[in-house]
Amino acid sequence: MRISTIDVTAESPYQVVVGHGALEFLPQYLADQRRVAVIHPPLLRDQAARLGASCECELLLIEVPNAEQAKTGATLQACWDALAGAGFTRSDAIVGLGGGATTDLAGFVAATWLRGVRYVSVPTTVLGMVDAAVGGKTGINLAAGKNLVGSFYEPYTVLCDLALLESLPEREMRSGMAEVVKAGFIADPAILSIIEDDPARALDPGGDEICALVKRAISVKAAVVGADLRERTSVGRDVGRELLNYGHTLGHAIERHEGFRWRHGEAISVGMTFVAELSRRLGRLDDDTAERHRRILAALKLPTSYPAKAWPQLREAMNLDKKTRGDGLRFVILEELGHGAILDNPDEGVLRNAFESLA
Incomplete structure (x- = not known):
């Protein structure tokens, strides 16, 4: 044992x-x-x-x-x-x-x-x-x-x-891996390397890889939560518990748009791909790290695209995101691997264009 x-x-x-x-x-x-x-x-x-x-x-x-x-x-x-x-x-x-x-x-x-x-x-x-x-x-x-x-x-x-x-059904295994990938991008790049070495082994519920991945992802969340239990308001590069919401602003909107028929991880996979692309278009994230999101998530057979025509409904849904403040929409973005930041009130045109690139 x-x-x-x-x-x-x-x-x-x-x-x-x-x-x-x-x-x-x-x-x-x-x-x-x-x-x-x-x-x-x-x-x-x-x-x-x-x-x-x-x-x-x-x-x-x-x-x-x-x-x-x-x-x-x-x-x-x-x-x-x-x-x-x-x-x-x-x-x-x-x-x-x-x-x-x-x-x-x-x-x-x-x-x-x-x-x-x-x-x-x-x-x-x-x-x-x-x-x-x-x-x-x-x-x-x-x-x-x-x-x-x-x-x-x-x-x-x-x-x-x-x-x-x-x-566990295979779809549930894949869905859960989206949150594991998130932990890799926001705090522990070793997670990404384990998955990239052999995505199929990473999804094997009886393998050593899943044990290591689960422990690492839990450790990331425990460290972030321990430092900021009540999710105080983050500002700029000083990101507390909100860091765990990476990819969730759009992801939650997709879940609602799909009537919760999509698995949580499937929606968060698209959400992370979107916010990485948004960060790249704003000059805040390098091209390779943004593209690495697509490669890893696709290797796990998670979705990285969504119909462009859904943008108006998704944009409206994001107004009710828990991170939204009275002065407008905000996102958790990456500036480099393992380093997040808060993006307040991004340009609507850039938001739309970043989403349309996922179509």
Whole structure:
């Protein structure tokens, strides 16, 4: 059993446990809890039952819809009603089992039930492990945009059992790798080299490469979050937690435009390609690094293009991005590998032309 731990510095510090067999540690993190509710999607019903049975707690299974369809006010209300019906108190705990959307929802349920109960995150996808489960951001979507309602709430621990990836559909593996690639561009270029050496091996859920990539990507996020938990306002080259939003301004707009039928990583892949091209056109990023985005993402068979005719709708959707301030749109861009910056109020013509180059 190969296990590593990554410390996350926060108001309530916690550890991320990574490796094959990490789930074996769950009982010790719930040893003093009376009951546990496992929030899970339909496909993980049996896994949720086994998870609960491994702990000496009363078990409540709360099934929620798949993927982004779970992140709604109606589902949140249903979770609260289930906890109320079971009489859950502050001596009880919530476990989120599933992809990033499930853990986002479960974390928000834990943050809001009785103003906060113990929460353990068990991500089952690459995306969930390297992005959603670490950092304390929880929330749901609205029709107006993604993650517009939520809270900062740190988990008690995060258990990333890499064995769970072995049954993951290939499309989910590829989607999650977009966030891994992002970590490479914003902070750890070694990630990019591992992928470039053999993209197929990087996608092998049983290989050594995926273990190294997941650990590195989590370490990037843990370091950024630890330095700026609450995402203070970044200015110029002084970029805090907003650095993690690289590629997300356009990416979230694409997700909304697609009715959340696209995987998160697929949309972020286009978003990173766009913002790299935007940076290049503004003279802020060299040609090779901008083109490297396309090469690596395409090697992972992730999308790097989008129809030009969608620009008006996407541009409108970006106005509701969480990074937008009262004085206009803002982007996280790269000025060189591993060094981000904030771009405020870019020229509309340059924005449009950069997007049209992706068509």
